[in-house]
Amino acid sequence: MTLNSxxxxxxxxxxxxxxxxxxxxxxxxxxVLSITWQPLGLPQKSVTxxxxxxxxxFPLYIFFLWKFRIVPLQKAEIDTDEKDQKKKIAFQKMYxxxxxxxxxxxxxxxxxxVNKNFFQGNKTLLPKIIQSDKIAVLKFGNNTGDPQYDIVSKMASDWIIHGITENNVAQVITQDLVDEYKAILKGKNVEEDETTIVKEYLKPSKIISGNFYLKKGKLIFQGxxxxxxxNKTIISFKPTECATENPLKCIEDLNESITGYFITADKKNLTIQESPPKYEAYKYLIEAKNSNDDQEYITLLNKAIETDSTYFEPKVLRVQHYFNQREFKKSDSLxxxxxxxxxxxxxxxNLLNMHEALLKGNNRTVYNTYLKEYEIAPSDLGSNSTIMIFALQFVNRPEDVEAIYKTVVMDSMNLQNCRDCIFRIYVKAYADIELKNYNSxxxxxxxxxxxxxxxxxNRPLLIAYIRSGREEVLEQFLRKIDITATSAEAQELYLQxxxxxxLKGNKPKxxxxxxxIINSEPNTVAPEMLADALFYKENYAIAEKVLSKIHTNEPxxxxxxxxxxxxxxxxxxxxDAEKNIQNLENIRANFQFGEIDYALxxxxxATKNKAELYKSLLKSVASGHVFHWKYYKNDPQFIDYINSKEFEEVLNFWK
Structure with a gap:
């Protein structure tokens, strides 16, 4: 059949x-959708x-045309000869x-x-501001009644235009262009109102306008x-105030707010702020999040807060930082x-409640409140790794870790440049160990x-080797450690x-x-490391002497x-034992999170006092003591009790 036929x-x-x-x-x-997606509150990529x-x-529609229109028509036709039948077959093949x-x-x-719009990642530290249609920046209205401030009107629009273009927000329609159109259209049947000209002829997607006035000797700018x-107002920016002789300060503050809005406009679900932060403050926050140095991190957070005192997120991150540094009083006061x-x-x-619960040791509330934060951005590495830690160490739910870990695909991650990636692996490995998934x-x-x-x-790897019975691989691993690691690092692994x-009941091994550790060169072993080795070997006499010296320095x-x-x-x-137990009681203080009760x-x-043992364990976990790789059922001091019903109650306290 020919194409014409x-x-x-x-x-x-x-x-x-x-x-x-x-x-x-x-x-x-x-x-219709290209015009209505924004008023309807649909995502920006709805049209895509x-x-x-x-x-x-489209191809499905073509197929259904064949099945429900062409085939019935062909069946209705009467085939007069073999030639007509061949034409039908030829038409079907070409169709x-x-x-x-x-x-x-x-x-x-x-x-x-799909590849262009959904899978091309941003390689810069600061996210690019969304490219939109043109933005018109109109001259700010001078409501002071003083002509000397007319120049400030132009200055405000010029400064905002500079901020938009410098940060690659969008193409800008300037006041000069509006004035040109006003001159061209003069005398025609068109109102000379700027807003009408902008909307009817220049058609920007957004318009920035504002005014300023005097109040008690101060200039007040509104945008x-x-x-x-x-023509609906998307956002009214917070008014800025400055001295009459320094209007540029107001303009700079307003410009920061406008640029901050655009850089966070596509992250409404991720933005904690009700109003956008200043752009400079936002930059400091992003730099802090990408810093691997604790001192630099807190310095940048402080700069973000100094730049924008209303910026909520860096304040919360600062509280979290000092908590992680075990500076609990400072964290609480902030x-x-x-x-x-x-x-x-x-x-x-929700975030404030979470941090309050964190400082009170209420681990269930910590986990449940942070789950809400995690659900907002489950693929965010910081949120993802944090909720993994809370699941494993705060509420003893290692079974929850797997699903959280799988939320972020790790195949293309560069571990050398991703601290959160490494930490996620660390937590996932310990969760697998707790679930006895040693091979994983x-x-x-x-x-x-x-x-x-x-x-x-190295530590979770060593634990997995031992618990899975891979002794030959363990010995090979430790031989490598002897060569590549420092004495202190090797001793940590020997102790573990x-x-x-x-825990396996193999005391000779x-x-x-x-x-x-005990036979190492004296100058290569830390006193507490030596004391632990002697203690667990049950060489109590020498261990007591070493521990007494440490206690003198660390009472x-x-x-x-x-x-x-x-x-x-x-x-x-x-x-002496009773005296030291009393010393333990005497050092009780705030923000210890069950540390004293766990020690008791x-x-x-050791003294086989089961009643006090379980009572102290419950008090420790209720006060927020974490389920770490060295605590509770991972602590050989509880080897005779970890299979009891009461011990299970402790482990399930927050579940």
Whole structure:
């Protein structure tokens, strides 16, 4: 069949007519959506989604034309001879060939559209501001009644234009261009109102305008952003105040607010602020989030707060930073200074409640409140890693970690430049270990270690090797550690190996590792490391001497006091043991999160006082003591109790 014959039959069967209906209808729908997506509150990429859907549906529509229109027509026709039958077969082949070509074109088009709009990441530290249609910046109205301030009107618009163009927000329609149009249109049947000219002839997507006036000897600037299509006010910026001799300060502050709005406009769900932050403050916050240095991090947060005193997020991050640094009093005092933008801002209130619960040791509330924050941006590495920690260490829910971890695809991540990525692997490995998925933990760590030698992944790897019974691989791993690691790093792993074998009930094997520490050169072993090795080997006499020296230098070290009291008891020095237990009680203070009760529980475990043991463990967990790799069922001091019903109650306290 020739192409002309094919087109002729398509015309006879009204194929082109039906296709034109689809194309015209699709075009009308696109035009309507392109105008109404913003007033309807739809996502900015709604038009893109619709184009993709229409392209996918087009070949399906052609197929349905065949099935429900052409096939019934052919059945109604009477075949007079074999020639007519061949024509039908030839038409069918050409029709489906055309369908295949159109489907291929649509698929390729969809691929390019999706790839361009949804999978091209931003490589800069600061996110690019959304490219929009043109933005008109009009001259600010001088409401002072003093002509000397007319120059300030022009200065304000020029400064805002500079901020928009410098930060690549959009193409700008200037006041000069508006004035040109006013001159050109003069005398024509057009109102000379600037707003009318801007809307009817220049058609920007947004209009920035404002005015300024005098109040008690001060200049007050007001600015607003208007939708160019609907003429509705998108946002009224907070008024700025300055001295009459320094109007530039007001203009700079307003410019910062406008630029801050545009840079956060596409992140409404992620923005904690009710009003946009100043752009300079936002830049400091982004730099802080990308810093790997604690001092630089807190310095940049402080700069963000100094630049914009109303900026909520850096204030919360500062509270969190000092909590992580164990400066709990400072964290608490800074938290009390933070006020939400309003008491209807649920997200700000939720974050404040979370940090308050964190400082009170209410771990269930910490987890539940932060889950709301995580659900807003589950793929954000910071939020993702934080909720993993809360699940594992705060509420002892290692089973929750897997789903959270899988939210972020790690295949293309560069671990050398991603601290949160490494930390996620660290937490995921410990969660796997708690769930006895040792092979999974080993695999994820070994894969990461091939890309980047990460020292703090060595401990979970060693634990997984021992608990999975891979002793040959363990020995090979430790031989490598002896060569590549420092003495202190190697001793940490020896101590952990010894404790792991105690948990497995293999004391002779455990003692081999403790002896590696005890027999090290004296100047290469830290006193507390030596004391721990002697203590776990049950060499209480020497351990007591070492611990006593440490206690003299660190009288408030609860771990040392607990072990010292146990050594006293094991050696029959009951009065000394009771004295050190009283010393433990005497160092109780705020923000210890069950530390003292946990230390007492260790003592009661050694003295076989079950009632006080379980009571102290419950008090410790209720006060916010975390489920760490060295606590509770991972602590060999509780080896005789970890399978009891009461111990299980402790582990499930926050579930």
């Amino acid at each position: 094919f087109f002729k039959q398509c015309h006879e069967k009204e194929v082109f007519k039906m296709l034109s209906i689809y194309v015209v209808s699709a075009w009308v729908i696109l035009q 989604f619709l184009i993709v859907v229409l392209l996918i549906c 489906f060939s055309a369908l295949g070509i159109i489907a291929s074109i649509c698929v390729i088009a969809v691929f390019f559209i 607003m952003l208007i939708d160019g299509k609907t 938290l009390k200074l933070i006020k939400p933008d309003s008491y209807t801002n649920k997200r700000q209130l 933990a080993i695999k994820i760590i070994e894969t990461a270690q091939k890309e980047n030698e990460i020292k703090y992944l 190996a010894g404790k792991e074998y105690l 455990a003692d081999e590792y403790f002896n590696k 408030k070290n609860s771990n040392v006091l607990s072990k010292l009291a146990i050594c006293n008891f094991k050696l029959g020095n009951i009065s 529980a260790q003592y009661y475990a």
